[in-house]
Amino acid sequence: MHKLFLALRYLRKKRIVFFGIAAVTLCVALLIVITSIFNGFVRSLHDYWRQSQGQIQLSPRIAMHPYEALVEQIENIDGIAAARATTGTGGLLYLGPGDVRAVGIVGLDLNRNARDEIFHKGLLLQSAPTFQKPVADFSLSPEIQEKFTAWYEKKFRRPPTAADMPVGIIVGIGVLAQPDKLTDKYDRHAIIEQLRQRKEPMYIISGKQGEMTAQKIRRLCWPVDVLETGTLHADTNLIYLPFDYTRDLVGNVGPTGEKECLGQIGIYLEPNIKNPIEIARITQQVQQTWMRFATTRMNWSEPKAANVNISDPMQTPNALLITQEIRKQLAIMQILVGLVCVVAALLIFVTLKMIVMQRTKDIGIIRALGSTRVGIAAIFLAYGAAVGLTGSILGLALGAWSTRNINLIESVITKLLGFKIWKSGVYFFRDIPNEVDWSSTWWILITGLITATLGALLPAIRAARLQPVDSLRYE
Numbered sequence: 001m002h003k004l005f006l007a008l009r010y011l012r013k014k015r016i017v018f019f020g021i022a023a024v025t026l027c028v029a030l031l032i033v034i035t036s037i038f039n040g041f042v043r044s045l046h047d048y049w050r051q052s053q054g055q056i057q058l059s060p061r062i063a064m065h066p067y068e069a070l071v072e073q074i075e076n077i078d079g080i081a082a083a084r085a086t087t088g089t090g091g092l093l094y095l096g097p098g099d100v101r102a103v104g105i106v107g108l109d110l111n112r113n114a115r116d117e118i119f120h121k122g123l124l125l126q127s128a129p130t131f132q133k134p135v136a137d138f139s140l141s142p143e144i145q146e147k148f149t150a151w152y153e154k155k156f157r158r159p160p161t162a163a164d165m166p167v168g169i170i171v172g173i174g175v176l177a178q179p180d181k182l183t184d185k186y187d188r189h190a191i192i193e194q195l196r197q198r199k200e201p202m203y204i205i206s207g208k209q210g211e212m213t214a215q216k217i218r219r220l221c222w223p224v225d226v227l228e229t230g231t232l233h234a235d236t237n238l239i240y241l242p243f244d245y246t247r248d249l250v251g252n253v254g255p256t257g258e259k260e261c262l263g264q265i266g267i268y269l270e271p272n273i274k275n276p277i278e279i280a281r282i283t284q285q286v287q288q289t290w291m292r293f294a295t296t297r298m299n300w301s302e303p304k305a306a307n308v309n310i311s312d313p314m315q316t317p318n319a320l321l322i323t324q325e326i327r328k329q330l331a332i333m334q335i336l337v338g339l340v341c342v343v344a345a346l347l348i349f350v351t352l353k354m355i356v357m358q359r360t361k362d363i364g365i366i367r368a369l370g371s372t373r374v375g376i377a378a379i380f381l382a383y384g385a386a387v388g389l390t391g392s393i394l395g396l397a398l399g400a401w402s403t404r405n406i407n408l409i410e411s412v413i414t415k416l417l418g419f420k421i422w423k424s425g426v427y428f429f430r431d432i433p434n435e436v437d438w439s440s441t442w443w444i445l446i447t448g449l450i451t452a453t454l455g456a457l458l459p460a461i462r463a464a465r466l467q468p469v470d471s472l473r474y475e
Helices: 002-013 017-053 067-075 117-122 142-156 188-197 232-237 243-250 276-297 317-358 360-368 373-404 406-417 438-455 457-465 468-472
Strands: 056-058 080-096 099-108 167-172 202-206 217-227 238-242 264-269
Touching (some): 017 317, 017 373, 067 080, 067 243, 067 264, 080 243, 099 232, 142 217, 188 217, 202 243, 217 238, 232 238, 238 243, 317 373, 373 406, 373 438
Parallel strands (some): 099 238, 167 217
Antiparallel strands (some): 080 099, 080 202, 167 238, 202 217
């Protein structure tokens, strides 16, 4: 008991020890923040890819037509929450005179995609409380139809037919506008007003899938909504069209006389499905469902015609490469921050060495009263452990608070410096990941505790080796 009493007494008397505690606190807090941000960045990439592509992908290698029927059959499999078919190609979007953008054209079932909370909240108009329709869709409002009719009659001197009407599209927010340089945020109200004031359509210029010869396709379109996902690629490069319209736009006429296209189906599992064995079972059932569909509904008899690619998008070479590079950068940052731990150990070493020199007579008295060398060493090791424990607890609190409020801290620093530190154009996501990686905190806390204890090791050995007689005569 006297060992703990003396350790606490020394902690209270020597104010220099607070520098050691501060160093451990800073080390632990920085490690928690950096580890949480980097691992959060990886999780954000995982969530984005899985949210956009699903945990399982089914990609027929031959163009086909009835994707919707296949989606309905897949959704009947136990353990699957949703399935969404998409198709697409590259193209150009003509916004106005002198303003042409290269874009990715994505055909999707908006009703199914809008069930996803992130997608639905990203819609500027159709997620608003004042939106009157029960579900999101691509239909043109009466106001847009009137504007198009006025533009068409002025340009072609005749009223438009139903076939002349433009297709409704949803545009990535970065295609229409640029974010503020200081805040990296879009002016949503200005963009909505820009949509409402638009008086002429846009043009989509694309080509057919699989065509060996160039065949330019030009179609009229009108933006009915804008989508902001918070990810650079989707916000600045993609436009969204109805799936059937995109299939007819980029597909070719098949043997049945229907337009067929290449596409893929993203399959989303129930949240409680995490067991690899259960996922393998569902994957096998998806494969079997596809085989039955290909042979019965589409009359494909050749096995190679029914070949599909079912895989986790996070296991693709590109995703693995990005994840590995992020892990390497995290390791480098952890090593650099680890130097702060070395500073903390040195501070504790210097502090305890001073205490040993100043308390030599005290050590001699304790030894004369019967305390062992191990007991003397334990006093100073307990001193270092107390510094490490205190600093680790404070560092955990500071690191967790800083991580949770990292975007607020970044915005304050941005205002002070006058330029944006975290930009979506560099880091892919608009917001900094702010979830604390609690699974990594245990080894960080242990690191802080071990660092302080190691700093106390040499002074503890020195104190233990002092002879009682020499200590009592020490001046």
